[in-house]
Amino acid sequence: VALVTGASSGLGYACAEALAKEGACVVINYHSQAEPAGELAEKIRADGGRAIAVKGDVSKEADVENLFDQTIKEFGRLDILVANSGLQKDAPSIEMTLEDWNTVLDVNLTGQFLCARAALRQFKRQEHRKDISKAVGKIIHMSSVHQLIPWAGHVNYAASKGGVDLLMKTLAQEVGEERIRVNAVAPGAIATAINEESTQGEAGKALLKLIPYGRIGAAEDVANAVVWLASDLSDYVHGTTLFIDVLITGASTGIGAVYAERFARRGHDLVLVARDKLKLEALAERLRQENHISVDVLPADLTLSSDLATVEARLREDTRIGTLINNAGIAQSGTFTEQTPDSIERLIALNVTALTRLASAAASRFAEAGEGSIVNIGSVVGLAPEFAMTVYGATKAFVLFLSQGMNVELSPKGIYIQAVLPAGTYTEIWDRAGIDTSNASKMMEVGELVDAALAALVTGASSGIGEASANKLLAAGYRVYGTSRRGPQPGQYAFPLLALDVTDDTSVKSAIEELIRLEGRIDLLVNNAGFGVAPAAAEESSVEQAKQIFDTNFLGIVRLTRAVLPHMRRQGSGRIINIGSILGIVPLPYVALYAASKHAVEGYTGALDHELRTLGIRVSVIEPAYIKTQFEAHNIEPDAKLEEYDRIRAKLTKVVSKAMAEAESPEVVAEVVVKAAQTLRPKVRYTAGTLAAKLNFILRFAPAKLLDKVVRNSLQLDARN
Structure with a gap:
């Protein structure tokens, strides 16, 4: 049984509809829009589900109590709360009235507290149905990227979402040992009525320039994240706000693609970077379908200054990214005397320059935040030179030394640094370099490498x-x-x-x-x-x-x-x-x-x-x-x-x-x-x-x-x- 507040439109409507499609009985809360709420309930019932619409102002304690009473009266229990109700009353701080400040805080923050408190009390009263869920109950708070990113002219809204973030994390600490999961979703630009001004017309075109995936998010994208958080697929996820949080370079095939799969399985949203856009998009779509996560595709040739600068900017500015997998690299065949100036320059540009600059871009922000992880992919050749791999081995020796130095400097600041040094591993890097591996001694599969950490x-x-x-x-x-x-x-x-x-x-x-x-x-x-x-x-x-x-x-x-x-x-x-x-x-x-x-x-x-x-x-x-x-x-x-x-x-x-x-x-x-x-x-x-x-x-x-x-x-x- 799922209760979704503010479900007569926008994100709440999409969440209620998506949860019903997954088999949940749904309580559709609304404040004033009775007609669309009733139509959604009727639509769910027509499709074979169960749903009711209940009026209530989440900022009022009596209304919240009635909302939960009606839920229990109709369905006998509650398993999922999606605390979604929210509104905006925008103005520069100097012009904002106390009434507008209080109204937004009352609905966006106090309303979420009142609903979460009522849900927790119900979870503790009722029997844990292990046939329904591994968790005793689940609370999903609807926050916003503005819990982290300041928003001039919207001080009441941003403050309310910052409060939601700490409300969620504190509740998670209090009730985690009772197997009650509390999480949040923090959407960015989503095409809903509340964001109409910023997502349409010229403002929408300007916004698109900041979104590498090339489209503005839909309410269904957020609803999919909510469904995942409400399911047992996310049973280990607790006290977390879903952000895009892992950027992987060289992600279209090989080591990068396997890292993407492993992170996706654990519920991480991803930013995938590589030259081959078609392979990236195919991988991204598969990961979305299999794991119900968000995946951004960022095509880039990291040997080109303009493309490298784009990825650097993403790492510096996107506060959602907490992990960098620095995997992009190339090998090179031939003896040292056979190398051309162009081939040496390209090898160093990707294996050394790009890796170092991306690590620097991420490390600066991670150090300010006091947390983050950077994994640099090196090679065992950086430790033990091999014939005809002189320049390649030198670049990988650099990766090892760089990682060791970064660890000394950055680990006291809460940043985890790891260098991975694979031996021979089956990837496309050998084919691209013109190196025949058919007669090579036993080589690792990529999955063995990625899973090698104990x-x-x-x-x-x-x-x-x-x-x-x-x-x-x-x-x-x-x-x-x-x-x-x-x-x-x-x-x-x-x-x-x-x-x-x-x-x-x-x-x-x-x-x-x-x-x-x-x-x-x-x-x-x-x-x-x-x-x-x-x-x-x-x-x-x-x-x-x-x-x-x-x-x-x-x-x-x-x-x-x-x-x-x-x-x-x-x-x-x-x-x-x-x-x-x-x-x-x-x-x-x-x-x-x-x-x-x-x-x-x-x-x-x-x-x-x-x-x-x-x-x-x-x-x-x-x-x-x-x-x-x-x-x-x-x-x-x-x-x-x-x-x-x-x-x-x-x-x-x-x-x-x-x-x-x-x-x-x-x-x-x-x-x-x-x-x-x-x-x-x-x-x-x-x-x-x-x-x-x-x-x-x-x-x-x-x-x-x-x-x-x-x-x-x-x-x-x-x-x-």
Whole structure:
């Protein structure tokens, strides 16, 4: 059941009609245009669907309550809300009346809040029909590109849409863990009544010059995006505003075309750049049909200054583009002495100049935004010279060095830089260069190349060691997914977060299934989620509290490991890294239950590595000591406190607080995680940090009495004879 506000015309009308065609029962909300709303409801019923039209002003709380009451009375439930109602009352700011300001904000922003609140309340009241949808409910806000782009003379409208953006993202954070999805669509120039002045006549002609695809958008284009967001095809999309967000060069065939397919499958809108317009348009149309996304085609020969400048301008000015796949390039046959000045100039123009200028155009805007990704396609020939590929190899060596330098400069600004260095791969580049590959040694298929990045899952990745490890792995080239109990938190991390409770078998199963659906494989699992008890005597925690700690710190690892192993065994490879603690091997008083849970992790890791090594899977444990995170702040209090330990607890709290203030950063652990993940022959156990290394050394080589003394002195314990 779908409720669409402002559905008597324009975008709302198109959305209601499109949802009905997909089988939804539709509630058509209108403010004053009863006739077209009624006609649409009748049309849907005539086509075999179910629909009603309900009058209501979304800016009035009583009208919204009635609108939802009528929906439930007629259909018994609600699954989809499309909060579309909106209006404009334009004037220069100096001339705008308070009434016009309030009217626009009341409808465009307050109206969306009132409807979203009512929808959330209904979603939580009703049964989750898993046969209808994976999500409990879906809210789709209608925003505008002017949530980002200022619009002189329309200050009330632009402000309202900026508010919608943060309304959507905040709601998404609040309800994501309850499997309620909240997203938005931000249309640009769409031919509707509200945009009539700017999309018709001379204004329309001027607008067309800014649209590479050569046409102004129709309401149906937006409706298709809404249908996709309302479907299970977008089940992983949450807290997102649909924009065109990936620009791919050299996209008509080969590596570029496969990147386009992979991004399209994940719901990204695309801008495709290449010389061959016919191939681009054929690919674009197929991707639109298969994935219900928007695809812009931008024909360009990047060796021509004018075409290169056009693509540069698009990257600088289009705030919707958040990823650049810098793939366009050519090869060249013949020895160095056989190269002509023209052929060398063209090779460098495309492989070096164009790639660098496009990366620069994107990086400038990404740096201002504090986020973005640039992938530069190089070649293994840039590392290992081959005969008759001297100039080509030199251009690819440049790509590698450029990418490494960009990473040093730009990664602190939130920009992800990756260089991909394929070996021999079957693409048309060889045919164009006149190179015969029929006698070449085994070459990769393009799909193998594009999917070559390893998929990693890091639990407890919303902060501390988990977040640092996820970021380090991302920088090392992994496709990283984090997890947290709260689930997706849009805009806060450089990697997507999956909802996961490591103590819940169903939650674990769902998270791994989602990762496999998205990536098709899992290569690395970092088991980091865990918690402790504030320093206290062992007898101050009940058996139930002990079970609670073990359920997360140890059995959580067991659950995740069991869930990923069938996939790793099928792949014939994989790595599992468990975040343990030096307390798993060094006995420390007053954290007995936490230490016991980490000791269990030690034993499990060692045994498991022996079991799986012959299957191509390795298991390691990392043993940090004090690390400066929020871990201590999340410790639970002992549930059976005794007065006899009040004094020692107070003293230990001060000792631990001092130790945490002087502790090393979580990046110290993250670096060891990457080392353990990438080394050819990983060790079973790694220490992380100076203190952990010292304690491990004392444990291994010093007399037991010395370790005993170090432990007691470190906690300022009073020894008793």
